[in-house]
Amino acid sequence: MASGIDTGRPQAPLTDRPPTVSPNQPVARTRPRSRYLDALRAAAIVRVYLHHTLWISWLTVIFPSMSVMFALAGCLTASSLDRRGGIGTVRTRTRRLLPPLWALALIATPVMLAHGWLVDPDSPLHWPDLAWWLFPLANPPASSWGLPFALALWYLRAYLWLVLLSPILWWAYRRWPLPTLLAPMAAAALFYSPLVNLPADKVTDVVLSTATYGTCWLIGFARYTRQLDRLPGWACAVLVAALTGAGLGWAAFHGGVANLSDDALADLLWGTGYALGLMRVRPTLAWLARTPRLSRLVSLINARSVTIYVWHLPALFATAALLKLAGVNVDSAGGMALTLVAGSVLTALAVMATGWIEDLAAHRRPAIIPPAATAQPAPTGQPVPVPSAA
Numbered sequence: 001m002a003s004g005i006d007t008g009r010p011q012a013p014l015t016d017r018p019p020t021v022s023p024n025q026p027v028a029r030t031r032p033r034s035r036y037l038d039a040l041r042a043a044a045i046v047r048v049y050l051h052h053t054l055w056i057s058w059l060t061v062i063f064p065s066m067s068v069m070f071a072l073a074g075c076l077t078a079s080s081l082d083r084r085g086g087i088g089t090v091r092t093r094t095r096r097l098l099p100p101l102w103a104l105a106l107i108a109t110p111v112m113l114a115h116g117w118l119v120d121p122d123s124p125l126h127w128p129d130l131a132w133w134l135f136p137l138a139n140p141p142a143s144s145w146g147l148p149f150a151l152a153l154w155y156l157r158a159y160l161w162l163v164l165l166s167p168i169l170w171w172a173y174r175r176w177p178l179p180t181l182l183a184p185m186a187a188a189a190l191f192y193s194p195l196v197n198l199p200a201d202k203v204t205d206v207v208l209s210t211a212t213y214g215t216c217w218l219i220g221f222a223r224y225t226r227q228l229d230r231l232p233g234w235a236c237a238v239l240v241a242a243l244t245g246a247g248l249g250w251a252a253f254h255g256g257v258a259n260l261s262d263d264a265l266a267d268l269l270w271g272t273g274y275a276l277g278l279m280r281v282r283p284t285l286a287w288l289a290r291t292p293r294l295s296r297l298v299s300l301i302n303a304r305s306v307t308i309y310v311w312h313l314p315a316l317f318a319t320a321a322l323l324k325l326a327g328v329n330v331d332s333a334g335g336m337a338l339t340l341v342a343g344s345v346l347t348a349l350a351v352m353a354t355g356w357i358e359d360l361a362a363h364r365r366p367a368i369i370p371p372a373a374t375a376q377p378a379p380t381g382q383p384v385p386v387p388s389a390a
Contacts, residue, residue: 035284035285035288035289035295035298036282036283036284036285037072037075038298038299038302039285039288039298040068040072040278041068041069041072041301041302041305042297042298042301042302043063043065043068044063044065044066044068044069044072045065045301045305045308045309046301047059047062047063047065048065048066048152048309048312049308049312049344049347050340051065052152052312052313052316053316053336053339053340053343054336054340057258057259057260057261057262058258060260060261060267061257061258061260061261061270063274064261064267064270064271064274064275066155066213066271067213067216067270067271067272067274067275068216068271068274068275068278069155070158070159070162070213070216070217070220070275071216071217071219071220071223071275071278071279072220073159073162073217073220074162074216074217074218074219074220074221074223074224075220075221075223075224075279076220077089077093077162077163077166077217077220077221078170078220078221078223078224078225079224080092080093081166081167081170082224085167086166086167086170087167089163089166089167090163090164090166090167093163093166094160094163095361096306096358096361096362097156097159097160097163097306098134098135098361099357099358099360099361100306100307100310100354100357100358100361101133101136101140101153101156101306101310102133102134103307103354103357104149104310104311104314104354105133105134105140108133108142108146108149108150108314109130109133111146111149112125112142112143112145112146112149113125115143115145115146116143116145117143117145117146120143120144120145122144123141123142123143123144123147125141125143126141129141135160136153136156136157136160137157137160137161137206138157138202138205138206139153139154139157139202139205140153148313148314148316148317148318149313149314151313152309152310152312152313153310154205154209155309156306156309156310157205157206157209158206158209158210158213161206161209161210162210162213162214162217165210166217169214169217169218169221170221173218173221177222177227180218181215181218181219181221181222182215183214183215184210184211184212184213184214184215184217184218185211185214185215185268185272187211187214188208188211188212188214188215188264188268189265189268191207191208191211192208192264192265192268193265208264212264212267212268213271215272216271216272216275219272219275219276219279220279222279223279223280228276228279228280229280229282231280233280236276236277236280237277239273239276240273240274240276240277240280241273242273243269243270243272243273243276244269244270244273244274245273246269246273247260247265247266247267247268247269247270247271247273248260248266248270250263250265250266250269251263251266251270254266296372299370299372300369300370303355303358303370304351304355304358304370306358307350307351307354307355307357307358308347308351311347311350311351311354312343312347314350315343315346315347315349315350316339316343316346316347318346319339319342319343319346320339320343322342323335323338323339323342352368352369355368355370356368
């Protein structure tokens, strides 16, 4: 999943842009590997996996993975827009995103058909909807039996839409940074308010997810252009406290803080504030290099982020089904522990079996287990004109 989705060869680093200089001054732009951003994405993927394994609602409060992943993806997309332009960025981003989804579709759709998808009384197949498995502008369909195959794919749909919109967002952000940054969150807050009553359909799903995570995506733009660095630390802390505090306060009166992710507006405020704080800081994480095993794990998760994301739920549901057949109570503490261990094994096997597709999509040498990452220098060129401080 990527999550943010990584870019580059032989393995994609998440990168930070060097300090902004005068637009008239040439600069050699090298993009050293940011282990901090790598670690954030790995933590986000692990948190998603743990949440879907243990279903502990507090995990979303502790670390709102989706908001962080969209902010990371926005930072990577801004880097790509700077280097490749709009068309090249859309082509590269979609090329990196779609092949792991297609691999899942090649397995999921025949299995669901074999289990009676055509006559499913709750979710029958409409053949034209299979197109969403090829290009997920809407959620890929699934039978009621095969729901785990598609349950988490809304993230890929939202990611794809933000990629397609990114050339326009980049153009607008460079001219009107603050209004562009705030517009998606303001729209989402309006849509979630009683003032707007949107119908429950595929178009609404797209509009809501794009608006909800659009500001996080643009916070990634602000990190890449170092606009966030121009924001004083105390001012950023105030903004983070205001957003997260508003999210917690709203949740406290609408279902409780533990169920924050169940309230769309609370989740929007909390996740956006959280992502803002994480994107503002720039720790080097030098200690990670002194822990080789943990550093290697971070690299592995980053190299297989999309594959892990699309396969972890089917693997976990298959694990639960097998444990139930063996007479294990998966809702008990011991059952959840077994699910965590066995699910990790099944997920790892699925990733080893199909993860090489991410290598092909990234124009890397395919490998069952990806090699250790090495940073690649970026081509030199003129720095992107950075908009005035927001």
